[in-house]
Amino acid sequence: MVRGDQIYVMRPLMGMDGVYEHHGIDCGDGTVIHYSKRGDEPTIARTSHEVFSWNRPVFVKQYTTAYMPDVVVERAESRLGERRYDLMNNNCEHFATWCKVGRNESKQLTEYGLDVRRLDPFASRQWIREAEEGDPMKAIALYNQAMGNLTVTQNQLQAQYNQAQDQVLTWHRTADLALKQGREDLARAALERKVKFKREAEKIQNQLAQLIETQETLKRNTTSLRQKLV
Template identity: 25%
Template sequence: MKNPMLEALSQLLEKLLLISNFKLFSSGTPAEDKARNNFYEISSFLRGDVLEVPRTHLTHYGIYLGDNRVAHMMPDILLALTSDKGRTQKVVSNKRLILGVIGRVASIRVDTVEDFAYGADILVNHLDKSLKKKALLNEEVAQRAEKLLGMTPYSLLWNNCEHFVTYCRFGTPISPQADKFCENVKIIIRDQRSVLASAVLGLASIFCLGLASYTTLPAIFIPFFLWMAG
């Protein structure tokens, strides 16, 4: 049975991660739009390679399947609204992606290298060096990715594109990006100034909105939990 407090905290952390990386989903600048015409040396990619696309704050990952095809996990709210593959297979717009993250609905889909990278530079098998893990054989990596194609639950913290890729590549789903974010949140929580700041904000909300349960309870419990966690 899930702990309601832990589940609520998990959802809060995911929303914070989404907000802190909102620029990832924003429209590109004119320079970025121009960069979408980048030419990619597809012939240098091997089936089973991990393709890594650095964004403003996050990095997107995929598995190269060969023939200009990349398998990657992509949030998409349209998957919850229609089963029409003609519509869902189109390139996911920013709005569909953001709503998909919030709705926790995604799919492991196949796109061209160009649509996957969206004009950004591509790093190949960079995770092998950064994680210092032994990769599986490329063909096994590609086959793992192909077996997972289709709908999947999505979570910024527990089941994102990096979890998908590391499972295929190394056999274990991990996400250093999510781990780093959680560590930063821990640092903030352990900072006693957070307790003082939350208490001040709580008192300010009571002063502005009046003495009510929806202002008083958060003003009491949030500083208390931060103090206990610290």
């Protein structure tokens, strides 16, 4: 284990040993930054290895591509004191994976079948076409359902866009550090990643624009239908 590693230990749950993974970031100085549950509520804190591990074996999460160690620790330090723990959206693995590779993901939730399903951003367009061929009351009900769906999807897309933008900035920072260390190969690879995420951000931005257009269409159609019922 070295500075910047994403590490984890197997923790017990409800009396059963080794049920789930508890993740953190190794700072390389005998401390780990992780979501600690020692206080009144879970808080991102820097603790000793002993406090993190509970004297259990510590494992390293392996990635083919990840941020440079200094960047990983810098990202972890930027969230010290945070108290926004959420099992489904912001648990210890979400945090550590975000620090290491910039993705707010929890593989455990996916494996347990608990990952939040990604909705089809534009499924509501089909609902619009189907509703327009039916009776107004049913159409309004479908429109309301579609608006709820689109709101959830918009929030998801916005989170993905913010994450892609964060990746752009972090890979730019990684390239700068690599150049200062004379590692042109790492700098080149980092800039390639930056370009990749910049394109991804632009793609998501276009999806958001289409989604907003769909929302406006829904609003216009709903207003028109309500007027017919008056």
